[in-house]
Amino acid sequence: MVLRKCQGVQRVQYRPMAALNTNLGVNFPRGFRSAGVYCGIKKPGLLDLALIVSETESSVAGMFTTNRACAAPVVWSKQAVAGRRARAIVANSGNANCLTGEQGMRDAQRMAELVAKRLECPPTQVVVASTGVIGVPLPMPAVESGIAQAFERLTDGDDRTTADAILTTDNASKRASLEIETPAGAVRIGAIAKGAGMIAPNMATMLAFITTDAAIDPADLQACLARVVNATFNCITVDGDTSTNDMVVALANGASGVQLAGDALQPFEQGLYQVCEYLAKRIVKDGEGASRIFEVRVSGAADADAARRIARTIAESQLVKTAVHGGDPNWGRIIAAAGRAGAPIDVSRARLHLQNTLVFENGRPTEYDERALVEAMQTDEVTIALTLSDGDGEAHFWSSDLTAEYVKINAHYRT
Amino acid sequence: MVLRKCQGVQRVQYRPMAALNTNLGVNFPRGFRSAGVYCGIKKPGLLDLALIVSETESSVAGMFTTNRACAAPVVWSKQAVAGRRARAIVANSGNANCLTGEQGMRDAQRMAELVAKRLECPPTQVVVASTGVIGVPLPMPAVESGIAQAFERLTDGDDRTTADAILTTDNASKRASLEIETPAGAVRIGAIAKGAGMIAPNMATMLAFITTDAAIDPADLQACLARVVNATFNCITVDGDTSTNDMVVALANGASGVQLAGDALQPFEQGLYQVCEYLAKRIVKDGEGASRIFEVRVSGAADADAARRIARTIAESQLVKTAVHGGDPNWGRIIAAAGRAGAPIDVSRARLHLQNTLVFENGRPTEYDERALVEAMQTDEVTIALTLSDGDGEAHFWSSDLTAEYVKINAHYRT
Numbered sequence: 109m110v111l112r113k114c115q116g117v118q119r120v121q122y123r124p125m126a127a128l129n130t131n132l133g134v135n136f137p138r139g140f141r142s143a144g145v146y147c148g149i150k151k152p153g154l155l156d157l158a159l160i161v162s163e164t165e166s167s168v169a170g171m172f173t174t175n176r177a178c179a180a181p182v183v184w185s186k187q188a189v190a191g192r193r194a195r196a197i198v199a200n201s202g203n204a205n206c207l208t209g210e211q212g213m214r215d216a217q218r219m220a221e222l223v224a225k226r227l228e229c230p231p232t233q234v235v236v237a238s239t240g241v242i243g244v245p246l247p248m249p250a251v252e253s254g255i256a257q258a259f260e261r262l263t264d265g266d267d268r269t270t271a272d273a274i275l276t277t278d279n280a281s282k283r284a285s286l287e288i289e290t291p292a293g294a295v296r297i298g299a300i301a302k303g304a305g306m307i308a309p310n311m312a313t314m315l316a317f318i319t320t321d322a323a324i325d326p327a328d329l330q331a332c333l334a335r336v337v338n339a340t341f342n343c344i345t346v347d348g349d350t351s352t353n354d355m356v357v358a359l360a361n362g363a364s365g366v367q368l369a370g371d372a373l374q375p376f377e378q379g380l381y382q383v384c385e386y387l388a389k390r391i392v393k394d395g396e397g398a399s400r401i402f403e404v405r406v407s408g409a410a411d412a413d414a415a416r417r418i419a420r421t422i423a424e425s426q427l428v429k430t431a432v433h434g435g436d437p438n439w440g441r442i443i444a445a446a447g448r449a450g451a452p453i454d455v456s457r458a459r460l461h462l463q464n465t466l467v468f469e470n471g472r473p474t475e476y477d478e479r480a481l482v483e484a485m486q487t488d489e490v491t492i493a494l495t496l497s498d499g500d501g502e503a504h505f506w507s508s509d510l511t512a513e514y515v516k517i518n519a520h521y522r523t
Numbered sequence: 524m525v526l527r528k529c530q531g532v533q534r535v536q537y538r539p540m541a542a543l544n545t546n547l548g549v550n551f552p553r554g555f556r557s558a559g560v561y562c563g564i565k566k567p568g569l570l571d572l573a574l575i576v577s578e579t580e581s582s583v584a585g586m587f588t589t590n591r592a593c594a595a596p597v598v599w600s601k602q603a604v605a606g607r608r609a610r611a612i613v614a615n616s617g618n619a620n621c622l623t624g625e626q627g628m629r630d631a632q633r634m635a636e637l638v639a640k641r642l643e644c645p646p647t648q649v650v651v652a653s654t655g656v657i658g659v660p661l662p663m664p665a666v667e668s669g670i671a672q673a674f675e676r677l678t679d680g681d682d683r684t685t686a687d688a689i690l691t692t693d694n695a696s697k698r699a700s701l702e703i704e705t706p707a708g709a710v711r712i713g714a715i716a717k718g719a720g721m722i723a724p725n726m727a728t729m730l731a732f733i734t735t736d737a738a739i740d741p742a743d744l745q746a747c748l749a750r751v752v753n754a755t756f757n758c759i760t761v762d763g764d765t766s767t768n769d770m771v772v773a774l775a776n777g778a779s780g781v782q783l784a785g786d787a788l789q790p791f792e793q794g795l796y797q798v799c800e801y802l803a804k805r806i807v808k809d810g811e812g813a814s815r816i817f818e819v820r821v822s823g824a825a826d827a828d829a830a831r832r833i834a835r836t837i838a839e840s841q842l843v844k845t846a847v848h849g850g851d852p853n854w855g856r857i858i859a860a861a862g863r864a865g866a867p868i869d870v871s872r873a874r875l876h877l878q879n880t881l882v883f884e885n886g887r888p889t890e891y892d893e894r895a896l897v898e899a900m901q902t903d904e905v906t907i908a909l910t911l912s913d914g915d916g917e918a919h920f921w922s923s924d925l926t927a928e929y930v931k932i933n934a935h936y937r938t
Binding site: 177206210351431439440453455468470472511519 | 589590591592593621622623624625657658766767841842845846848849851854855858859861862863867868870871883885886887888924925926927929930931933934
């Protein structure tokens with residue numbers, strides 16, 4: 109999975125707002141209940157259907173994959189989000205309902221209808237997501253029984269099963285939530301996500317579902333979500349293969365009684381960023397075969413687009429990813445990747461830091477302490493900072509290293 | 524190394540012209556001599572300096588890396604090729620003379636001057652190439668003695684040492700030559716190349732040097748070379764990392780007495796294609812850690828640019844490359860890669876063949892014989908053919924599979 113365009117500079121400077129709770133997700137905000145159940149799409153015992161319900165109609169916002177071979181639930185949910193109001197999100201794992209033709213569209217709609225009937229709301233107020241095998245029709249009887257089960261098990265308590273039911277080959281569930289103070293009062297934000305996993309003949313899919321009990325106009329929610337997603341989920345790469353099923357959807361139900369608009373949205377967006385940044389980095393850390401992650405920071409590029417291209421090209425370079433894996437301060441590969449990014453760049457004025465050590469400036473390497481730097485790179489999170497003198501464009505990207513384990517996972521799932 | 528842009532459709536339809544001799548390269552055309560020597564850049568015993576000399580002034584043409592962090596010899600040789608006439612090519616391996624600052628430019632020029640002095644020609648008539656470690660100054664005393672040695676050993680016979688002296692981590696030397704009939708008489712074409720190799724702390728570099736005894740105007744030679752390189756060396760990818768040092772240079776010295784212009788250039792271009800296609804595929808086959816190669820053919824795309832983007836995205840997809848490695852007919856990954864290529868594509872009208880088996884049409888998989896197809900994919904050269912109904916754009920790309928061996932080579936060269 110998970111290449112997406114990092115949209116360059118975030119004009120907003122994000123900073124931590126509050127302590128993050130990583131043991132509770134979508135159920136933390138008031139007025140939401142959720143459940144995760146096993147219905148028979150995956151192997152017995154593995155949770156495969158999640159349902160998130162708001163007590164009341166919520167504002168809804170969403171960001172979707174740009175892949176032109178997008179899955180049926182993506183097509184459905186784009187329409188649902190366009191309606192600006194939603195009650196629920198239903199998601200299955202184990203089957204992507206992608207490249208399944210007309211039947212796939214009917215099945216996605218049917219999932220929405222089954223949920224809508226219980227909630228007595230229009231089907232267009234139900235967001236649908238799927239992740240897993242491509243090209244296989246959804247087993248609808250299983251899905252139908254799963255939705256019935258999920259309604260019976262809806263809880264506003266622990267949401268671990270909800271988080272687990274959207275996973276495919278992730279190694280761990282991914283939840284985050286926090287409460288933030290705003291001038292208008294305290295509001296809560298919670299989220300669950302799934303990330304990099306591609307075995308069994310399919311595709312990684314990045315999904316994230318966000319809830320908040322703030323009252324926010326759908327247009328404001330969409331604007332906040334777009335900015336935050338572009339600076340978080342859209343700045344991660346595991347292998348550059350954008351999935352067909354990716355989506356990030358946010359519901360704001362207003363159960364806190366706190367209405368946010370104008371400047372009062374700023375702390376909300378900060379909190380949303382904090383939740384999404386945590387989950388985005390978790391996805392990279394949990395990338396297939398990943399042994400460490402690295403952050404690429406580019407500043408001083410000709411413009412935001414140039415910064416984004418350069419950061420992304422470095423983050424996706426197989427040579428850089430393998431060097432990071434080997435703990436090798438191979439600055440030549442980084443400069444060479446920057447040079448081929450298709451953006452204007454004056455290498456003779458570039459400065460490169462690896463783990464805060466200056467390794468390159470004035471068009472040639474510095475005399476750094478190689479042994480100390482190799483030592484410093486034996487860490488979970490490597491930082492690559494490229495400072496250019498071409499303008500004021502800034503961007504960052506998070507990426508995982510490339511390992512033999514990655515190859516093994518993705519080459520030999522049948523043999 | 525070796526991503527480059529495949530420039531989409533080649534309007535010329537290329538076909539084999541004559542039997543290819545893969546045991547002789549640049550020395551096959553009349554009026555050329557060459558040598559390969561050891562001068563002390565690499566470890567003792569490994570050839571590291573090559574010299575190719577034309578008896579007479581030749582037309583010269585060249586194609587160069589688009590990497591903005593390009594090496595000093597690339598800067599020098601672009602100028603030399605702009606002069607349209609050349610006498611010689613001097614190339615060293617083991618050191619890329621890249622990101623070496625002002626000193627690097629002086630050293631590249633000095634290499635040209637040393638050769639020019641012997642040949643009594645202007646230094647600007649000497650093409651210079653380097654490949655190997657990045658960021659380390661060239662050991663000029665070694666280079667100087669190497670050039671002297673090479674002049675002593677120039678031969679018009681076997682050119683194996685010349686071919687070997689430009690290699691870095693290639694597993695085998697790469698030579699090809701043929702004689703073709705043209706309406707104006709027979710002419711010869713020969714070439715040597717080096718490919719994918721990136722260990723020890725550097726960068727892959729693709730180099731190819733082509734000689735011909737045809738008499739061709741430099742502008743015609745450049746036009747032929749550009750078309751052929753765009754359909755061969757620019758359509759290969761090992762890991763998408765365009766090197767800083769890549770170049771393809773052709774010398775045409777007219778020693779055959781056969782002048783080619785207008786329509787008479789067509790058989791020459793066909794022959795040039797045949798030589799370059801062979802060497803391009805050899806480079807992919809010899810890619811680091813490669814166990815098999817695959818060809819991606821896209822037809823019916825909206826236009827040539829769309830075809831190129833789609834072919835390249837499939838060819839570079841880590842998921843496709845690992846699936847090919849595993850001999851897995853994972854059509855979902857191929858369609859998903861096509862969908863994210865950033866080109867218009869109507870997936871519902873796409874047809875996909877793997878090894879001539881139709882696996883996908885009408886927006887969903889066909890009922891193919893999975894076992895037979897898996898069997899058919901256990902081969903050295905896999906063919907992926909995507910037929911679209913969006914226009915008449917065509918392109919092809921050659922790529923190697925992604926293996927654990929690749930990761931090993933590129934992660935652990937120090938440890």
